[in-house]
Amino acid sequence: QLQLQESGPGLEKPSETLSLTCTVSGGSISSSSYNWGWIRQPPGRGLEWIGDIYYSGSTYYNPSLKSRVTISVDTSKNQFSLKLSSVTAADTAVYYCARRVRGVNDAFDIWGQGTMVTVSS
Amino acid sequence: DIQMTQSPSSLSASVGDRVTITCRASQSISSYLNWYQQKPGKAPELLIYAASSLQSGVPSRFSGSGSGTDFTLTISSLRPEDFATFYCQQSYSTPYTFGQGTRLEIK
Numbered sequence: 001q002l003q004l005q006e007s008g009p010g011l012e013k014p015s016e017t018l019s020l021t022c023t024v025s026g027g028s029i030s031s032s033s034y035n036w037g038w039i040r041q042p043p044g045r046g047l048e049w050i051g052d053i054y055y056s057g058s059t060y061y062n063p064s065l066k067s068r069v070t071i072s073v074d075t076s077k078n079q080f081s082l083k084l085s086s087v088t089a090a091d092t093a094v095y096y097c098a099r100r101v102r103g104v105n106d107a108f109d110i111w112g113q114g115t116m117v118t119v120s121s
Numbered sequence: 122d123i124q125m126t127q128s129p130s131s132l133s134a135s136v137g138d139r140v141t142i143t144c145r146a147s148q149s150i151s152s153y154l155n156w157y158q159q160k161p162g163k164a165p166e167l168l169i170y171a172a173s174s175l176q177s178g179v180p181s182r183f184s185g186s187g188s189g190t191d192f193t194l195t196i197s198s199l200r201p202e203d204f205a206t207f208y209c210q211q212s213y214s215t216p217y218t219f220g221q222g223t224r225l226e227i228k
Contacts, residue, residue: 107212111164112164
């Protein structure tokens with residue numbers, strides 16, 4: 001059974017770069033059927049798609065964050081990563097990684113448990 | 122960006138009730154509409170994809186309908202484990218966007 005697990009610091013200082021990794025287990029990240037994405041949820045609020053990546057390295061970003069976001073993939077480690085630069089308190093959120101099914105309505109069918117990231121000095 | 126608007130924002134219902142949640146897109150999205158359920162402290166789970174297709178393992182009391190701009194999620198007979206927040210999401214075009222959520226509470 002495929003599982004996703006986020007990892008990374010839970011606290012970042014303003015203006016720093018947030019870095020998270022998602023480890024995929026129970027299946028290969030190098031599948032032509034899926035993209036691998038990041039979605040965040042500020043406390044008590046709704047969901048925001050950040051972006052996602054295909055195993056070949058093709059990326060898709062939310063224009064609202066594009067200038068600060070980099071998503072990368074390491075197929076040898078079955079991992080993909082998120083970097084968000086110049087963070088502010090508005091970037092405080094639970095960050096989820098998720099699998100997006102290509103071609104079947106692009107739904108996010110498997111999610112990690114999420115990791116809380118707080119931006120504070 | 123395509124805006125997704127859910128109604129109601131919150132809803133109180135009893136076990137056994139039939140419940141309907143509505144999602145409206147700011148432009149036509151064909152059937153590129155997905156529904157998720159999120160319980161407190163947990164990640165969202167996919168319920169319905171392509172507007173009306175039931176995700177594997179999801180109970181048949183959940184159903185979805187609609188196309189174009191108007192969509193509904195229906196729970197035919199509420200069970201205690203169904204009380205949660207529900208989100209719609211359009212996958213017609215990037216950036217993928219979600220509705221603001223509908224919180225379903227026990228009456």
